[in-house]
């Protein structure tokens with residue numbers, strides 16, 4: 276949607292991070308309609324567009340909006356509900372809580388989730404959705420998204436019906452697709468979707484030109500289940516959801532190898548987590564051009580482990596950060612993900628060379644865009660790209676003084692330091708106010724939903 280009728284607006288700040296070039300001190304970004312037309316030193320940009328409207332952010336860092344490669348907005352109200360269980364037990368308890376909420380509750384939760392995303396500088400979100408509610412919240416908020424319809428199914432005797440209803444759900448979502456919101460498919464995991472269904476979903480996705488993805492190699496429980504058909508996911512989970520009479524063979528391989536055997540992989544697939552991976556698995560993922568959503572906080576909190584991000588990067592895999600849902604990570608804060616990643620990877624490798632702050636900012640923006648196949652449109656501040664940008668306020672003691680803006684963002688910034696967000700040239704967050712939704716009302720409604728969970 277070009278809005279050429281509008282004049283050029285210039286956003287000027289002490290620091291501009293184009294991502295594809297070095298940070299610019301006293302930089303500016305010129306925007307026309309929904310598109311960036313120029314990025315560079317402020318003097319040059321201002322001189323190039325005489326008479327343009329100039330928005331002065333002064334003591335701020337201007338950068339591309341964050342690309343959150345994995346979330347479940349509909350689970351925002353589950354924040355802090357189950358804080359001290361390992362993955363398998365956490366999942367079992369989560370299912371109990373999940374059943375307590377209505378569709379309207381999930382709609383409230385989705386609005387809470389998307390408002391948190393915007394206020395923490397996320398302008399693109401890859402959201403895995405089961406309730407059907409997050410797409411409305413995303414459209415209302417005005418963020419860019421891939422909304423993945425989540426799918427489950429272990430009973431191959433019902434596969435035709437399961438696939439027909441999934442295809443119908445996709446058709447319905449397609450009606451809501453527009454220039455900001457794409458529809459994808461998300462078969463939930465290796466332990467909730469059968470191998471035959473994984474293959475059928477891959478075929479459906481490719482037939483319809485949809486991006487798809489799955490949680491993969493997240494926990495030891497999953498590895499044990501795929502390799503030997505045992506453990507908490509084989510016993511307790513299957514009993515809980517009524518799959519205990521469905522026979523499953525142990526597959527004897529890693530989860531990554533397992534999906535390769537079923538022809539699931541391609542450039543359109545995003546694997547979320549990839550914590551429990553061997554060197555051979557990393558090779559498989561790289562060779563298949565699978566993208567990875569790295570969710571370091573969620574993985575650490577659930578005791579799953581640490582995904583080998585430096586190895587992914589070395590292998591040339593496209594990687595973005597994912598906040599996962601507040602049910603497992605509490606907050607959807609990309610600064611927190613960047614900070615957790617850099618500390619974990621430097622800590623375990625005992626090397627400050629493991630990951631750099633500039634690399635973290637790159638992964639959180641352009642890296643995520645590449646992982647989602649959107650880097651032709653977003654992820655950097657350069658002419659021709661969509662005007663998706665955010666501004667971070669540096670008027671605080673934790674930003675004083677600044678030597679390196681990437682270092683300041685990764686080691687020092689928090690989600691509440693973001694004060695401005697724009698998507699496709701439209702300002703959706705300004706002076707810390709969400710312009711597209713009634714945030715206060717959402718908070719009140721979310722507290723009422725919380726009572727159902729905790730009551």
Ligand SMILES: [Zn+2]
Pocket residue numbers: 345346347403490547599600
């Ligand atoms: Zn997830």
